[in-house]
Amino acid sequence: METRRDTLKIIGAIGTTCAFPFAANDLYGQHQHGAAPQAPRGPYTLKFFTAIEYQTVSRVADLIIPPADTPGAVAAGAPEYIDYVVHNNAEHQKLMREGLAWLDQQAGGKRFVELSGEQQIEILTPLSDAADRGQVTSLPERFFRMIKSMTADGYYTSQIGLVQELGYKGNTALASFPGCNHPEHAGVE
Numbered sequence: 001m002e003t004r005r006d007t008l009k010i011i012g013a014i015g016t017t018c019a020f021p022f023a024a025n026d027l028y029g030q031h032q033h034g035a036a037p038q039a040p041r042g043p044y045t046l047k048f049f050t051a052i053e054y055q056t057v058s059r060v061a062d063l064i065i066p067p068a069d070t071p072g073a074v075a076a077g078a079p080e081y082i083d084y085v086v087h088n089n090a091e092h093q094k095l096m097r098e099g100l101a102w103l104d105q106q107a108g109g110k111r112f113v114e115l116s117g118e119q120q121i122e123i124l125t126p127l128s129d130a131a132d133r134g135q136v137t138s139l140p141e142r143f144f145r146m147i148k149s150m151t152a153d154g155y156y157t158s159q160i161g162l163v164q165e166l167g168y169k170g171n172t173a174l175a176s177f178p179g180c181n182h183p184e185h186a187g188v189e
Contacts, residue, residue: 044080047087052111053100057082059113060103061151063120073155081154082147092146099143 046054058079065073073079086092103112106123115123127144130136136145 044083047083048093048096049083049086053097054079054083056100056103056112057096057147059120060124060147061154063117063124064148064151065155073151076155078151078154081157082150085150095139095143095146098139099147102140102143 049057058074061073061078061082065076065078067075086096100112103123104110106112107115107119112120112123124144127141128148130138130141131145131148136142
């Protein structure tokens with residue numbers, strides 16, 4: 001079985017270039033650092049996407065950060081985050097709608113979500129490679145860079161991504177503050 005890291009290598013490294021649209025206290029991971037896991041969310045009400053588009057967004061997010069030894073992007077609420085961000089930005093709305101339509105066009109008469117996982121990855125890999133190289137010019141490449149960045153932002157600001165995956169402990173009191181022990185800094189106060 002592949003690890004999350006192996007799977008991310010297939011899709012490409014995640015870049016987080018999307019500006020955060022939430023205030024710091026609204027980010028999922030900013031609540032209960034190291035405390036009990038996040039309570040299950042109730043049914044989500046879509047703000048921008050249609051149900052069909054949201055299904056595709058969720059599948060792409062799941063391919064970018066799949067479940068492994070910790071839950072993946074979908075369980076962390078990344079698709080909800082993406083919906084919220086896109087809902088609040090007209091430029092994102094246009095690019096997202098066009099990108100989602102492009103994905104379905106690549107499916108040869110099916111919807112993107114109806115393809116096998118291998119076929120989906122085959123479509124997304126060149127887009128991810130272009131994003132990783134910084135050579136993003138076409139609509140599909142710009143779309144993928146945006147959804148990849150938003151997926152990473154949504155995941156790593158969630159309780160699952162920040163606390164469970166990265167092990168962030170939040171503001172914790174330290175019993176001591178060890179000083180520098182490098183010889184070149186000895187005696188410096």
